[in-house]
Amino acid sequence: MSGLEEVTQVLDGKHWCLEVARKPRLITSDTPVVLWRRPIADDRYRGFGVDNAEEIRFPMDAGHQLVLTNVPQPATMRVEPNRVRVCNADLAAGCHKFIAGQPSGSTWHPATRWDRTDENVTSVTSCTYGCRVARRPPPRGRPGVAPND
Secondary structure, eight states: OOHHHHHHHHHHTSEEEEEEESSOOOOEESSOOEEEOOOOGGGGTOOOOTTTOSEEEEEEETTEEEEEESSOOOSEEEEOHHHHHHHHHHHHHTOSSOEEEOOSSSSSOSSEEOOTTOTTEEEEEEETTEEEEEEOOOOSSSTTOOOOO
16 A cells, blocks of 8 residues: 555544634744644654544634644534644644744734744744734835945
């Protein structure tokens, strides 16, 4: 049996649930699939994957995420902001290059994107529903015209 067939069998054996956030504040990143399980002592020297993850999460948009579990779940489930915060923190912890989100009622840009290679990023701080990205202001001068050196 090939690796793809094995993964397909494992995923087919999971219980699929669409979580609907009461407040749509889910984020995503360059690594949007989160494999999660409760920490155990073996974590110091042993990893885990699709077959032994307790949850496999994939955010679909700011208000919905697909969750595959080992235990039966309803087809759809409404989740509270605390669950969204926990899921966002897990997703952010596994990101490599950027995090994207659209928090409402915020002074952020409509879509916040963090690229670890962006030299203009001065800080990234964790906040209630994801990460806040601070960038250097653009150089002064006319738009589209590079400032004099």
